[in-house]
Amino acid sequence: MNEIKRFPYTDILGWSVSRYDRFSNCKRQYFYDYYAKYDKDIPLEKILFLKALTSKALETGNAVHDIIRDMLKRFQKSAKPINKDKFFKYAFDLTVKYVGAKTFFESYYNNEIVDVKEVYAKVKVILENFLNSPRFKWLEENAVPTSTQWVIEPDGFGETRINNYKAFCKVDFLFPVGDKIYVMDWKTGKPDEIKHSKQLTGYSLWANFHFGKAAKDILPMIVYLYPAYAEKNVKIDDAAIAAFAKTVETETKEMYEYLSNIEKNIPKDKKDFPLTTNQFFCRYCSYREICQGK
Structure with a gap:
């Protein structure tokens, strides 16, 4: 496959599913996430x-993603079967490292003691679901021979261009089999087919842009790893790509409206970023201590 294209740095904001999702849910939370240095009231520190607060669900996902990433990179060096004892020892050690190194939302706001064994128990179930899936066997038999062409969580943020708009669409795992490119995205939380399909469509455009593959030759799938293994194929064709590109343009322009300088990505005043009226988001928001509905 072709080399991934590189872009010179620019200040202009880049669209992503997660960025627009945050923007949609709460403009004030969005301000804190992306424009903290412009806050005149709260110390940046x-x-x-x-912002750095994490959660049990988030660290479970982070651990699983990184363990699978490292396993796939190991397949690029050797096609030998996985030694499961060593694999799960590595998984446990990485989970311990992740849990011990971070401050958890549950601890900070709810005084909960985060038990590493509890976190690892879920990590282990998720990894077992993956290793025992027909897809893992299929990967070993069909994808490993082309492992030198795999793209596994590439460096950077997955920058690309969609209708000349900057966008970030970082794939988990992309690999060729025959004349097709498969794109897989691991999910450890609750299914959200609308949001996740949107992500996979973005990853498909990333593959289209960087590798010049036609829509019909890109096969994206959402891989749900918990509570049981399940896959959801995302249909990609020229019409879907055109519609998605229009969505990126529309959503980017919406975010532009909250900037005082688009080229330099400078926001308007914090007061111009209204609070959400959905208390569900407030309940789980890391910034509730400094926001408090004001």
């Missing part, structure tokens, strides 16, 4: 501390 405080905002960055709250």
